[in-house]
Amino acid sequence: xxxxxxxxxxxxxxxxxxxSLYGDFVKGPLGGRFAPELEAAIRLHRQIDxxxxxxxxxxxxxxxxxxERRRFAGIVLDVFFDHCLARHWADYAEQPLAQFTDxxxxxxxxxxxxxxxxxxIAPFMAADDWLGAYGDFATLEQVFxxxxxxxxxxxxxxxxxxxxxxxxxxxxxxxREFYPQLQVFAAAGR
Numbered sequence: 660x661x662x663x664x665x666x667x668x669x670x671x672x673x674x675x676x677x678x679s680l681y682g683d684f685v686k687g688p689l690g691g692r693f694a695p696e697l698e699a700a701i702r703l704h705r706q707i708d709x710x711x712x713x714x715x716x717x718x719x720x721x722x723x724x725x726x727e728r729r730r731f732a733g734i735v736l737d738v739f740f741d742h743c744l745a746r747h748w749a750d751y752a753e754q755p756l757a758q759f760t761d762x763x764x765x766x767x768x769x770x771x772x773x774x775x776x777x778x779x780i781a782p783f784m785a786a787d788d789w790l791g792a793y794g795d796f797a798t799l800e801q802v803f804x805x806x807x808x809x810x811x812x813x814x815x816x817x818x819x820x821x822x823x824x825x826x827x828x829x830x831x832x833x834x835r836e837f838y839p840q841l842q843v844f845a846a847a848g849r
Contacts, residue, residue, distance in 0.1 A: 660711055660841070661741040663790045665704050666763055667752060668845035673766045675700045675849070680767070682708070684777040703848045710844050720833040723826050731815045736830070738793075738802050739823060743834040745794035751838060760790045799823065 660668070662680060669679025678693070678700020689698045711717055717736070724732040748756040764785035767773070773781055784790075792798045800820050807813035823830070 660707060661737040661793075663741040663793055664744050664838075664841075665707065666790070667744065667759070668707060668842065669700050669703055670849050671762075672696065676763050676766050677770060679704055680777065681774060684774045703845065706848050707841065707845055711841065714837060714840070716833055716837040716840075720830055720837075723829060723833075724822065728815075728819070728822060731810075731819075734806060735803070735816075735819055735823070738799060738806075739830055740834050740838070741790075741793045742796060742799055743831055744838065745791065746796075747835075748794070751842065756791055756794070760788060763790065764788075796823075796827075 662683065665679045665682060666676055669675045674694060674696035678697040681693075681697065682701045682704025685692075685701055689701060692698070693701070712733070720736055721729070721732045724735070728735070744751060745756060748759075752759065767781050768785055793802075803816050803819050807816040810816065
C-alpha cells in the first residue's frame with residue numbers, strides 16, 4: 660500500500676495520521692523515538708506492509724506483471740492500489756476524499772519535526788494534493804517518473820503505464836477483493 664491507503668487505514672487522530680505516513684520515512688527500531696501513539700501507528704504501518712506483501716491476492720496481482728517487471732511490480736502495485744482507492748474512495752470511506760486529504764494536510768503542515776525526506780516533500784505534497792491526484796490515472800505517470808529518479812536502475816519503470824493500461828481491469832478487481840480484507844486487518848490492529 661502507498662501513502663493514501665496507509666493514511667486511510669491507520670486511524671483519524673493526528674498522531675495516527677502522522678505515524679501512518681512516517682512508516683515510509685522512519686526505518687529501524689523505534690524504541691521511544693516518538694510519542695507512544697505515533698509509534699503505534701508506525702508499527703501498524705509496518706504490519707499492514709507485511710500483511711499486504713504476503714497476501715495471496717496481492718501475490719496473484721503481482722504475478723500478472725511480465726517477468727521483467729517483477730523486481731518493481733510491488734512498487735507499481737502500491738501506487739496503482741492508491742489510484743484505485745482514490746478513484747473509488749466513496750466505496751471505502753464515509754468522509755469525502757477532499758475533506759479527508761484537507762484534514763491530513765493541515766495535520767502534516769502543522770508538525771514542526773517531520774522526519775528526513777518527509778520534511779522536504781510535505782509542502783509539495785499538500786500544495787499539489789498528491790493524495791487526491793492519485794484518482795487521475797494520468798497522474799501515475801508523474802509518480803512513476805519521480806520513483807524512477809530515486810532508483811539505481813530507473814529504466815526498470817520504462818513502459819509501466821502501458822502495462823497498467825493493459826492490466827487495469829484485472830488489477831482493479833484484485834484491489835476490490837483485497838482492500839476490504841485489509842481494512843478488517845488494520846481495524847483489528849488499531
